Amino acid sequence: MLFARDVIPFPGGDNSSDTILGGVHFNLTTLEHWNYTLYSNNTVSNGSWCYLTFERWTADLLLENGTWVNGTKCWSPIDPIGVRAGVGIGFSVLFGLSLVLTLVALGRRWQWYWAIWTIATALISLLTVMDVDRYYLPELPIILTSFFWFLMQMGAMAIVWEAVRHWGSWMERQFIDPDPYALREDDTRSQIEFYLPLVYYLFWWLNFFLIVPRSWTAIQHQRYPEQIINDAAPTATSARFKAAAFMLVICWFLTLASLRTSIKYYRPRNRGIINRVIGFIKFTPMRFKILLPLAAAVPAFQALVAWHFDFSPLKVEGNLPAIYAGGYLPSLLIIYVQAIFGFLNPNEDKELQHQRQERTLQLNNEMGIVPKPTWWKRINGEMVNPNESMRDALVRNVREIQGNKPRPTNPDAIPGGDGGVNNQVRDVEMSPLPSPTYRQQQTPSPTIPSPAYNGKSERRRQERAMQAAAGMLFPQSSSEQASEAARRRAELVMDGPPPPPPPPPAVAVVINTPPPPYPDSTTQERRPSMQTTGSAATSTNQPPQRIRSMLDV
Known part of the structure; x- marks a missing residue:
């Protein structure tokens, strides 16, 4: 008073x-x-x-x-709580309950973060209202409640903006999830969705800078009527507060433009102005049909108090019905509408998974594929272990390609085997190489070894290296290795150069032994011919001719 x-x-x-x-x-x-x-x-x-x-x-x-x-200063809370403080306590309880609902429905979207911001600033503003009534002469509490009230207004506008923008993002995700190339990245739609948030937050921050960074001392000068007329009222209705309200009006129209853009590009298009208006109203979600009028009330009331100080929350003895109905109620309803639809609407990620399952079932029906039930994989040993390592996953994939079923092996037959999940299959690729000690303990394999290549042919050296790597990655049985070695020798004899011709039988009978199959390009010897000539002793005593490589032929 x-x-x-x-x-x-x-x-x-x-x-x-x-x-x-x-x-x-x-x-x-x-x-x-x-x-x-x-x-x-x-x-x-x-x-x-x-x-x-x-x-x-x-x-x-x-x-x-x-x-x-023992004196008491004039700016002390000595009066009882008044009507303004009592109504403020009731609103603070409602905002506190909305905080619980918001935290339960909290998603990964910024609209929920702004809701928490709005609730926090509203609670601070409403709790300081109690000291506005209790202070004998107005001082700091009226500044605090007004300051955080403006921040609450900004948060309420940001909630509606982020709700509309992320609804458009959700529409886009449903387009590109089945086909990542369904929408272009350099068209008008993408440019609008990129620059529109920047323009919105430009005007949003202009509202902040027009209101917050200024001197608030004159607002508390409401200790007698002359002081209100000369100091408080001119400050609360200054040009900066009026311009700040205009910034929020622009933000509301940008929110409407964002909704119009999403409906235009992600909903069926309509021809004609009247049909477009009808389609805009038809395809607007019910949540935004409620939020947009509530959001329009926020800058409208802020503009009202910028011209008429009697309805402003900045006035100590202002019009209480106007202050709470126009200043706090729209923000409170915006938060509750968001929380209610947050419980009603499904989670976006789960909804995308559901849509993928529906598309998979539709494709299977078109192709006549009947998926096997879960118990089929269980009884056939095809269940995937959720704790398997990357190596086990590769082993399982190779086994499925080769058509092999998992079969238990003796862990004692495998070096380091423990009989666990990682040692179930050792006869496919990605098996670990045995240690040198283990190789020494094993008996020689009956398979034909692959001798090391010591020739000069680089091509043959690469072939031998590839054969050795293939043998380790794709092990074969002894019979398969023997047949493969025989096939390789026959192929080399067929493709390689022919053995040198025998000497002409001019003087004596030449007894030639058939040459052995040409094995490969490794170093080998030719069998000399037995000649009964005058120089027989000389020819038999000479060392046999040695072919070092295929390049010497």
């Missing part, structure tokens, strides 16, 4: 230098020395200090140095 601030004389006391304030005697000379003045609202002040002068709150003593003993 505000009082008229009129200067009144100090009441008389026992003598000319004594005065009585609230039943306590004070030295009038000391009061006048420190330039204290008595006002009609039962306060005494010198411009720097202000103290109450009525009973129960009056100081016990005033020292000569101007110090008040």
